[in-house]
Amino acid sequence: MPRDPELAPEVFDQAVVMIALTVGPEQRLAYLNEAFRRLFGDRPLGVPVREAFADEESDAFFDLLDQVYTDGRARQATAPHAAKRLGEQDERHLLYSASPVHSRYGRGVLVALIDATAEISATRRAELLSEQRLQTLRRYQALVSAVSQMVWVARPDGTMSELVPGWERFTGQPWSTSMDRGWLDVVHPQDADHLVEAWERATAAEEMFEAVFRIRAANGEYRHVESRAVPVMHEGQPVEWVGATADIEDRWRSRLREDLLARAVAVTSTSRMDDAFAAMAAVVVPDLADACAIFLITNPGKGIGGRVTATRVAAVTRPGLPPLPPMLRQEYLLGPQALQTVGRRTPMLLAFEPESPPHSVVPTVSAGWLGRTQATALTLVPIVIDGRVVALAAAAVCETRPRPDQAYITLLHEVLQLAQVPLSQSLELQRARQVALSLQRALLASTPDVPGADLAARYQPSSRTAEVGGDWYDAFLLPDRSLALTIGDVAGHDLAAATGMGQLRSMLRGIAYSHADRHTPAEILSELDVAATGLDVADFATAIQLHLVPESGGWALSWSNAGHPPPLLLPVEGPPLLLGDGEADLPLCVDPSGKRTTHRHRIGPGDTLLLFTDGLVEIPGEHLAQGLERLAGEAAAGRGLPVADLCTDLLVHLPDGRDDIAVLAFRPHPADPPPA
The missing domain is CATH 3.30.450.40 (GAF domain)
Known part of the structure; x- marks a missing residue:
């Protein structure tokens, strides 16, 4: 924005209005005209105004000067300031304004005072205080107009008038004397209701009105303006409102830019x-x-x-x-x-x-x-x-x-x-996460072809985490052609969890393959627990180890559960069944000396066995039992699907943002129909 022209204070030497000029943050007194000296006497120039007028009790006035210098907004008095003429005992009543200016002394504040003693004394005896105050305001209208603001007066009947014109020049529209006759036509549609509400709120409370809104300028673009108005009171009632409106588009855009850039920093989190x-x-x-x-x-x-x-x-x-x-x-x-x-x-x-x-x-x-x-x-x-x-x-x-x-x-x-x-x-x-996920998927071997049964597996990483997880599954045929299945979860969502998962899976695969003929699933998990704890593979993990042996009319199932969600059995007919629900042993890497139990069940032709990690059933704030019940219903609805489609269907219906999920589904082939 172009800099305001420098003020030559000497033009006020013979003015009837009292004029003082301060400069710098210390508010050093730089100029006094003759009218000012006649009232207050000669004061030393070059010293802070608080020192030059140490005999005056005017702290509030000095604070006002500091505010005008700091924020660059003009202010004018709505109540008279009391002072005594040099050598007189009677108080004089002064109205004043303070405006930011640039002079050859630098940036400062121009103070204009009007001796309104006669007017105010008369006002106290009259009923038309608003008209007399308006007349007083007009006495220094020219000074206020130097502040680059549109100054206006609004009366209780809704009529408005400009003290310092500028509306038509700014908007290209003639001044409207009433807010219901076109004044709001140039206000941005999204701001109009807010502006009217702010005005009604201020007038109802008889307090200062403040609003920032957009106005359509003469060139058709919307610009932000700031309006402020204060009530002029008489006998406890507002008789009019005196306000100022200033174009703050450049300042608003500067603040918006700073705010947006500060908010952009949050992306780094x-x-x-x-x-x-x-x-x-x-x-x-x-x-x-x-x-x-x-x-x-x-x-x-x-x-x-x-x-x-x-x-x-x-x-x-x-x-x-x-x-x-x-x-x-x-x-x-x-x-x-x-x-x-x-x-x-x-x-x-x-x-x-x-x-x-x-x-x-x-x-x-x-x-x-x-x-x-x-x-x-x-x-x-x-x-x-x-x-x-x-x-x-x-x-x-x-x-x-x-x-x-x-x-x-x-x-x-x-x-x-x-x-x-x-x-x-x-x-x-x-x-990096994609690379880690690729490595993690590489650790999850494809499922083997199982004679007499269908087997499928799915793995889905979390969609709301930047790290890989510790969920895994495994399925392999043992030397005697029976089937070993494993599902597990290492706590955490980082590289350490994924690494621990790979180590546990490999260790468990080796133990199960070499000892399946003489170890129960419980003994296999116990042996894994001792090794994993001793080698410090992981801090905490859950797992289920299963052994499936084909037999006449179905498959014999034995399993041990180390703190993991229970397997779900979907019979060809009848309700779903959680196997060993509530009977899980301690998780791995907690107490390797703890006792582990092997459970047994029989799976008939066409039955479906589901193994899964907790991401399939857990929702924050919800009890695990609700998730298990929901899964049982969804799985029962899809029990007629091929096992691969069933696994996919269970994942598709999950809400976004779950934990990592691994799913295994096993189904013996249905029994051949009896001969006709």
């Missing part, structure tokens, strides 16, 4: 890529946009037909708007406008009519959302990390919000780009 992008989208909503979606470039030039594809990884909408429709992380092709934004690495503004959203730019479901929310503009912003465009942000404005101008687009781009470092860290961690 998360290491998960989706959370990092969601945090960035939340930074710009609702201050810069009504909705923001971020799409991760998944195949830069390597997608369908060599074209670029993307996946939505974050979506945020402001309160009051419906959420963006879920996209289930499917890929979609970038349209020509999006490709141009990615290629040029510069933002692009797409303006359109509310009934004509750009179907070529966004997925069909998103275009439908834009139509329902009366969107009028979409800003595409490339997110560049480590020298390449890794994501594309799409920010929408909806309903009555004005389309963004270039300044807002620039700020949106700047905010998103300043998240390069934390987003780069999240992407790097995401890549």
Whole structure:
């Protein structure tokens, strides 16, 4: 903003209004005109005003000067200040204003005082206090007008008048003398109700009115203004309101920029890529946009037909708007406008009519959302990390919000780009997690072909953690062609848990394979517990070891449970059954000397045995029994599915964000039908 012209205080030498000028944070007295000296006498220049007027009890007035100098806002008195003329005993009543100015002495405060003793004395004897005070205010109207503010008066009947004009110049609209005759037409539609509520609240409480809102300027753009008004009281009743309105757009944008950048720092608090992008989208909503979606470039030039594809990884909408429709992380092709934004690495503004959203730019479901929310503009912003465009942000404005101008687009781009470092860290961690998950999946061997039975397994990592987990399963045929099954979970969601999982799985596989013919499942787990504790493999783990032996008319099942959720048996007919529910022994790595129990059951042809880790049944705040009951119902509903489809179906119906999950399903082939 251009600097205000320097004030030459000598123009007030012969003015009838008393004028004083202070400079600097110490409020050093720099100038007094003759009218001021006649009232207060000569005072030393160059010293702080508190020292120059040490004989005056005016701490509140001096504090006011400090406030004007600090925040740069003018203030004027609404109640008279009492003072004595030099050599006189009678008090004089002064009205004053204090305005920030620049003079050749530097930045300071210009104080104007009017001797309103006669007016105020008369006012105390009259019923029309408001008119007389207004007349007093007009005496220093010229001084107040130097503060670059629109000053106005509102009366109880709703009429308004300007003391310092500026409304028509600012808005291009003539001044309206009543708030119900067009005054609100240039106020931003989203701010009008809030503004009226603030005014009604202030007038009802007879207290200061303060509001920041947007006004449509003469060039058609909306600018933020700040209005303040105080009531003028007479006999306990407000007779009018005196207020000032100032353009604060530059200051507001500066504060908004600082706030947005400070909020962008929060992205560093998360290491998960989706959370990092969601945090960035939340930074710009609702201050810069009504909705923001971020799409991760998944195949830069390597997608369908060599074209670029993307996946939505974050979506945020402001309160009051419906959420963006879920996209289930499917890929979609970038349209020509999006490709141009990615290629040029510069933002692009797409303006359109509310009934004509750009179907070529966004997925069909998103275009439908834009139509329902009366969107009028979409800003595409490339997110560049480590020298390449890794994501594309799409920010929408909806309903009555004005389309963004270039300044807002620039700020949106700047905010998103300043998240390069934390987003780069999240992407790097995401890549490391993918590598770790690949290694973890490599440890989970494929299930063997079991003569006379079907066997399937599924593993699903957590979708809300940046680390790998400790869930595992195992299935292998023993030398006598019987089947060993294992399900387990090492506590934790980090590399240590995954490492411990791999070691426990390998140790248990070796013990079970070499000793299955002479050890029960309980003895196998006991031997594993001693070895794992002695070698400090893990701090805490749960597991179930099972042994399945084919026999006439079914399979003999024996198992031991080390603190794990119980197996679930789905008979061909009848209700599901939790095997050994409530009979689990101690988890592993707690007390290797503890006794372990082997349980036995028989599985008939067509029955289904399910083994699973706690992520399939546990929800924070819910008792485990509820999760087990829910699983039993879902599994019973899908018992007619092939075992592989059953495992998949149980995972698909889970809410997002569960713990790691491992599932094993075993089903003997159904019995052959009797011959006809």
